[in-house]
Amino acid sequence: MKVPTLKGADISRRDFLRSGAAVATATLAPGVTLMAFGGSEAEAAADAGKRWGLLIDANKCDADCDACVSACSTENGWKGEGNPETDAQWIRKITLQNTSTGREVTMPMMCQHCEEPPCVDVCPTGASFKRVDGIVLVDKHTCIGCRYCMMACPFDARSFIHEPVINQKSHAPRGKGTVESCTLCVHRIDKGGRPACAEACEATGHEAIIFGDLKDPESDISKRLAKFPSVALRPDLDLNPGVRYTNL
Amino acid sequence: MERTIYREIKATRQVWGLAIILAGFVAGSLAAFFYVEHHGHIVTGMNNRIVWGLPHVFAIFLIVAASGALNVASIASVFDQKVYKPMARLSAVIAMALLIGGLVILVLDLGRPDRIIIAATVYNFSSIFAWNLILYTGFLGIVGAYLFAQMSKDVPYATTRKIGLLAFVWRLALTTGTGSIFGWLVARPGYDAAIMAPMFIAMSFAFGLAMFLLLTATLLRLSDRVIGDALMHRLGRLLAVFIAAVLYFTVVRHLTNLYTAEHAGFEYFTLIGGGIYTWLFWLGQVLIGGLVPLALLLLPGFGKSPKTPLVASVLVVIGGFAQVYVIVIGGQAYPMELFPGYEITSGSGLGGIANYSPSLPELALGLGGVAVALLAVGVGTKVLRILPTTLSDANIGQDPL
Numbered sequence: 001m002k003v004p005t006l007k008g009a010d011i012s013r014r015d016f017l018r019s020g021a022a023v024a025t026a027t028l029a030p031g032v033t034l035m036a037f038g039g040s041e042a043e044a045a046a047d048a049g050k051r052w053g054l055l056i057d058a059n060k061c062d063a064d065c066d067a068c069v070s071a072c073s074t075e076n077g078w079k080g081e082g083n084p085e086t087d088a089q090w091i092r093k094i095t096l097q098n099t100s101t102g103r104e105v106t107m108p109m110m111c112q113h114c115e116e117p118p119c120v121d122v123c124p125t126g127a128s129f130k131r132v133d134g135i136v137l138v139d140k141h142t143c144i145g146c147r148y149c150m151m152a153c154p155f156d157a158r159s160f161i162h163e164p165v166i167n168q169k170s171h172a173p174r175g176k177g178t179v180e181s182c183t184l185c186v187h188r189i190d191k192g193g194r195p196a197c198a199e200a201c202e203a204t205g206h207e208a209i210i211f212g213d214l215k216d217p218e219s220d221i222s223k224r225l226a227k228f229p230s231v232a233l234r235p236d237l238d239l240n241p242g243v244r245y246t247n248l
Numbered sequence: 249m250e251r252t253i254y255r256e257i258k259a260t261r262q263v264w265g266l267a268i269i270l271a272g273f274v275a276g277s278l279a280a281f282f283y284v285e286h287h288g289h290i291v292t293g294m295n296n297r298i299v300w301g302l303p304h305v306f307a308i309f310l311i312v313a314a315s316g317a318l319n320v321a322s323i324a325s326v327f328d329q330k331v332y333k334p335m336a337r338l339s340a341v342i343a344m345a346l347l348i349g350g351l352v353i354l355v356l357d358l359g360r361p362d363r364i365i366i367a368a369t370v371y372n373f374s375s376i377f378a379w380n381l382i383l384y385t386g387f388l389g390i391v392g393a394y395l396f397a398q399m400s401k402d403v404p405y406a407t408t409r410k411i412g413l414l415a416f417v418w419r420l421a422l423t424t425g426t427g428s429i430f431g432w433l434v435a436r437p438g439y440d441a442a443i444m445a446p447m448f449i450a451m452s453f454a455f456g457l458a459m460f461l462l463l464t465a466t467l468l469r470l471s472d473r474v475i476g477d478a479l480m481h482r483l484g485r486l487l488a489v490f491i492a493a494v495l496y497f498t499v500v501r502h503l504t505n506l507y508t509a510e511h512a513g514f515e516y517f518t519l520i521g522g523g524i525y526t527w528l529f530w531l532g533q534v535l536i537g538g539l540v541p542l543a544l545l546l547l548p549g550f551g552k553s554p555k556t557p558l559v560a561s562v563l564v565v566i567g568g569f570a571q572v573y574v575i576v577i578g579g580q581a582y583p584m585e586l587f588p589g590y591e592i593t594s595g596s597g598l599g600g601i602a603n604y605s606p607s608l609p610e611l612a613l614g615l616g617g618v619a620v621a622l623l624a625v626g627v628g629t630k631v632l633r634i635l636p637t638t639l640s641d642a643n644i645g646q647d648p649l
Contacts, residue, residue, distance in 0.1 A: 083298060086289075089596055090597040118434070118435060123375055144359065152433055
């Protein structure tokens with residue numbers, strides 16, 4: 001397949017300037033607008049009245065299933081090259097063993113979309129940012145590839161693109177030398193959808209990943225969180241992540 | 249005591265030879281840069297767990313040493329020690345050169361070095377990294393002004409002292425910033441410690457003075473100029489104090505960690521079971537970079553020899569590299585405690601000690617940065633009147649041994 005090339009910006013000058021350093025949109029291929037997560041357009045779609053999150057039920061997660069990982073990979077156009085140390089891993093399946101009881105649990109891990117994201121604090125150019133609806137993203141146009149966000153992330157949730165990338169998805173731009181992580185499928189959310197992982201998990205019948213608005217007390221996720229015990233990873237850091245785990 | 253005369257170094261065959269060798273290293277680093285730029289960081293040893301590798305070890309060593317190299321000038325004008333005054337210009341030039349060398353490495357290692365203009369124009373002020381960019385550029389400006397003030401006949405000495413004081417305060421801020429790049433990483437057990445900032449300042453004193461001594465001795469030798477034995481001895485004793493300070497902060501840091509159970513794992517990793525990191529800590533930092541040079545400088549038998557401070561400086565530089573390596577790479581290699589009470593048995597790269605093998609392009613890039621710094625010092629002393637015609641004890645007013 002022919003690698004798409006950038007062909008000029010499809011925005012007004014005012015929009016361009018308003019987005020500050022972030023070049024928000026550019027035309028990836030004729031008629032296809034590249035959302036680069038970080039300018040007026042990506043921000044405009046965010047609703048401050050919402051806080052998107054995930055609730056992951058470790059009891060329902062099947063150790064032999066990786067539907068969420070495959071779905072994310074297909075949806076966002078990243079794939080492993082067989083080296084977990086340098087591969088992009090927006091979401092990964094992990095298995096834990098309790099050191100005293102031997103009990104095993106398995107679950108997916110991804111960007112935890114913190115309310116107080118350390119990656120955003122440390123990013124020198126502001127390429128790491130949090131939308132008003134709580135989704136933490138990387139502006140692919142202003143990331144300089146310094147990797148300080150990866151040093152700061154308490155969850156090892158970010159990947160640095162170590163190799164040239166081809167066959168990118170227009171809604172999930174990637175670029176060698178920049179950092180990336182789970183976007184919570186922001187392109188789907190902005191159209192009223194939900195993340196590919198949650199959808200895929202439901203399709204398998206496991207329903208281990210529940211997506212929803214944490215600010216809406218009537219949402220399924222809020223009701224479950226209110227009813228059953230759940231945990232945030234690294235609660236000692238007080239980051240109030242948008243991703244919660246239950247039955248861990 | 250006579251008036252100090254500064255003269256450019258002569259471009260002898262020896263000087264040209266060294267310059268060509270250094271230029272070779274710079275060319276090597278450029279080749280490494282283009283190689284990595286073309287293929288991506290996949291051709292380096294760095295990965296998603298060890299995101300900062302050997303180039304950063306070189307860069308941080310040089311940046312830390314840069315602020316320390318300015319100490320000689322600070323001692324002269326801020327603390328009014330007249331003996332140090334003839335070396336103040338050189339101290340400023342070495343400080344700027346080392347910083348430039350370090351920054352070159354950092355920039356060339358970026359995933360998108362072409363976007364450096366973004367880093368230079370867009371600041372996220374909650375980022376200590378962004379603050380550092382201001383501290384680095386400010387350092388170059390202030391030390392440049394300081395050098396100008398020292399060299400200009402029109403600038404009154406009182407003004408020079410004021411600029412010197414500003415440069416001294418700035419350099420303390422700069423090293424605080426460098427240490428805080430690590431100290432403020434709350435999630436990682438190897439960092440997350442306020443002591444990083446003062447420890448980095450102590451490290452800068454030691455590394456900077458060691459680099460200053462080695463470069464000064466080399467330049468003087470290349471240009472057939474002398475340095476007094478008593479002056480060398482005095483600088484050596486100062487180096488001993490700085491080495492002791494680094495050891496002190498190292499002891500306090502690890503004792504504090506050992507006292508709290510949650511840091512026991514990281515301490516075991518560093519002090520006992522961390523393989524290369526443990527070796528580099530004990531053999532590299534503590535023994536070669538600490539106890540041995542300290543003993544050489546303080547023991548009556550060796551201490552008086554004018555060669556001893558230079559030997560000690562070489563050891564401090566080696567130990568300093570080892571120390572920065574353990575801090576930068578070891579701190580990343582040790583895993584974060586994501587799930588207390590659990591062990592990650594399968595995690596697609598998550599959990600366990602992270603692997604890292606430095607690659608040739610990384611080494612070439614790092615050495616290139618050092619070469620840039622050394623070349624800058626050479627060019628500075630070649631084109632400017634920086635180096636005194638003599639640093640003999642009689643000339644600078646140093647009492648003989």
